[in-house]
Amino acid sequence: MSKLIADTEIEIPLETFPIHKDTDPAQRNEWKQPHRIILILIGLALVGSAIFFLRWDWLPNYGDLILQGLWRTIWILCVTVFLGFLLAVPLGLAQAAGPAILAIPARWFCTIIRGTPLLLQLWLLYYGLGSLFPQYPWIRGSELWPYLRQAWPYAVLALTLSYAGYEGEVMRGAFAGVPKGQLEAARAFGMRRFTILRRIWLPQAIHRALPTLAGEAVLQLKSTPLVATITVVDLYSVASRVRQDTFITYEPLLLLAAGYLVITGIIVFLFRRLERLVPSRLG
Amino acid sequence: MTVSDAVSTDPLQPQSAEQAEAIHVWNLHKRFGALEVLKGVSMTARDGDVVALIGGSGSGKSTFLRCINFLENPTSGVIRINGEDIEMVSDGAGGQYPANRRQIERIRSRLGMVFQNFNLWQHMTLLQNVIEVPVHVLGMKRDEAIAIGEQLLERVGLSAKRDVYPAYLSGGQQQRGAIARALAIQPRVMLFDEPTSALDPELVGEVLKVIGDLAKEGRTMLLVTHEMKFAREVASHVMYLHNGIVEEEGPPEELFGSPKSERLKQFIRTVS
Numbered sequence: 001m002s003k004l005i006a007d008t009e010i011e012i013p014l015e016t017f018p019i020h021k022d023t024d025p026a027q028r029n030e031w032k033q034p035h036r037i038i039l040i041l042i043g044l045a046l047v048g049s050a051i052f053f054l055r056w057d058w059l060p061n062y063g064d065l066i067l068q069g070l071w072r073t074i075w076i077l078c079v080t081v082f083l084g085f086l087l088a089v090p091l092g093l094a095q096a097a098g099p100a101i102l103a104i105p106a107r108w109f110c111t112i113i114r115g116t117p118l119l120l121q122l123w124l125l126y127y128g129l130g131s132l133f134p135q136y137p138w139i140r141g142s143e144l145w146p147y148l149r150q151a152w153p154y155a156v157l158a159l160t161l162s163y164a165g166y167e168g169e170v171m172r173g174a175f176a177g178v179p180k181g182q183l184e185a186a187r188a189f190g191m192r193r194f195t196i197l198r199r200i201w202l203p204q205a206i207h208r209a210l211p212t213l214a215g216e217a218v219l220q221l222k223s224t225p226l227v228a229t230i231t232v233v234d235l236y237s238v239a240s241r242v243r244q245d246t247f248i249t250y251e252p253l254l255l256l257a258a259g260y261l262v263i264t265g266i267i268v269f270l271f272r273r274l275e276r277l278v279p280s281r282l283g
Numbered sequence: 284m285t286v287s288d289a290v291s292t293d294p295l296q297p298q299s300a301e302q303a304e305a306i307h308v309w310n311l312h313k314r315f316g317a318l319e320v321l322k323g324v325s326m327t328a329r330d331g332d333v334v335a336l337i338g339g340s341g342s343g344k345s346t347f348l349r350c351i352n353f354l355e356n357p358t359s360g361v362i363r364i365n366g367e368d369i370e371m372v373s374d375g376a377g378g379q380y381p382a383n384r385r386q387i388e389r390i391r392s393r394l395g396m397v398f399q400n401f402n403l404w405q406h407m408t409l410l411q412n413v414i415e416v417p418v419h420v421l422g423m424k425r426d427e428a429i430a431i432g433e434q435l436l437e438r439v440g441l442s443a444k445r446d447v448y449p450a451y452l453s454g455g456q457q458q459r460g461a462i463a464r465a466l467a468i469q470p471r472v473m474l475f476d477e478p479t480s481a482l483d484p485e486l487v488g489e490v491l492k493v494i495g496d497l498a499k500e501g502r503t504m505l506l507v508t509h510e511m512k513f514a515r516e517v518a519s520h521v522m523y524l525h526n527g528i529v530e531e532e533g534p535p536e537e538l539f540g541s542p543k544s545e546r547l548k549q550f551i552r553t554v555s
Contacts, residue, residue: 181402182405184354185396185402199419204404
């Protein structure tokens with residue numbers, strides 16, 4: 001079998017696109033191999049026994065809350081990853097190619113964010129900044145006040161800054177890693193600096209950074225439970241609620257783990273799709 | 284107009300009106316720190332000229348080419364392209380840089396540069412590479428650019444590869460693609476910076492053939508090359524650079540047939 005696969009690989013001409021695992025017929029059937037089938041059966045047996053032998057009678061009462069928590073976790077994740085990345089691009093660019101007046105603050109920002117616990121940042125923003133605001137009448141009177149008195153803006157801000165800090169560093173490396181010749185060719189043809197950034201530099205940097213960004217998005221997902229500490233009801237805090245109400249500990253946590261696993265799977269899948277938009281043999 | 288101290292004594296001013304000047308360089312100096320790479324190089328290329336720059340490594344020939352589209356800023360000297368003087372300002376540290384970035388960008392977009400390492404944009408297919416500058420620099424309509432791009436790819440024999448990414452092309456194919464990309468801007472002058480030096484020997488021929496065809500159709504070209512035989516065939520004028528000065532120059536038959544300077548004689552012996 002392995003001999004066969006090796007032979008077919010040799011016949012692929014260099015010029016064609018790489019054949020991905022899911023489109024290669026020889027590899028698509030791999031999961032039908034005996035040991036895999038046994039593993040799948042064991043997995044199903046575990047899930048089945050969890051369903052039959054553990055208590056799930058509380059589930060219907062918390063269905064709505066779980067969906068709400070799930071939704072909140074997902075949108076906080078998406079919004080903070082998106083906004084964080086938008087901040088990371090200038091942070092990375094400033095460090096990779098900016099003048100010192102931009103590069104130094106950007107490096108400080110990334111160092112501070114990466115050097116302190118996210119929980120600390122979250123609490124500094126919520127309990128620190130959030131408790132300062134009400135002292136100022138003009139803030140209390142402003143149109144932003146209805147938002148500033150809630151917890152979620154602080155959660156979104158803290159998670160966005162955190163993602164920006166980590167990804168700023170990733171993007172710095174990605175910008176610096178684009179071969180000089182790629183940019184020189186753009187300059188040689190009279191491209192303006194912003195056009196070079198938009199058409200050549202940024203796309204290649206993002207493509208280089210994508211695998212890392214995917215990993216960081218997964219880490220970001222697993223940072224979201226921290227928002228429960230500032231009263232934002234996400235997926236994780238639903239599990240706590242169930243435990244407090246019913247003294248059932250294990251089952252909600254199992255469900256929680258499954259939930260995070262599924263979201264992680266979706267993130268990884270989406271990033272793979274993105275990576276494939278351009279074949280991966282860059283420079 | 285220019286910073287150079289000697290514009291008025293420029294001996295290479297156009298004397299006749301036979302062909303318009305495409306590139307005119309006078310007394311070009313380039314210094315990297317303490318190292319003076321170019322020590323006063325002058326050159327005029329009229330429309331239809333094929334000027335070959337030859338010389339050993341470190342002779343300054345690539346630097347000279349890169350100064351012409353300001354990938355390197357010359358330390359001093361006059362550069363006039365399409366009859367347009369490039370204004371330079373002093374950087375206060377003995378060097379100078381273009382006063383007007385837009386002017387440089389405009390001039391660059393008329394010079395088709397071909398690099399030693401191809402430098403096709405890796406995240407774009409071949410056709411996307413070819414239409415990139417026409418669409419995003421010259422403001423050409425996409426459909427029009429694609430039509431021209433397809434013609435150019437056909438000319439360099441790469442029609443079948445239009446939707447392939449550079450990483451999946453051989454060096455020779457990439458370089459021919461890079462030539463199509465340079466042609467797509469309808470350049471006044473093509474600049475070749477050692478276009479075959481990074482190629483496997485068996486791929487050199489296909490690239491030289493494309494360049495030779497361009498020369499035959501009367502395209503203005505500046506060619507830095509190590510291929511002496513090829514330079515002799517296609518060039519209308521050959522310049523031999525040594526240690527940053529033009530040691531000898533003239534028509535190829537003269538230069539290769541009866542070299543005057545001892546260094547050139549020795550150079551021709553060692554490379555052929």
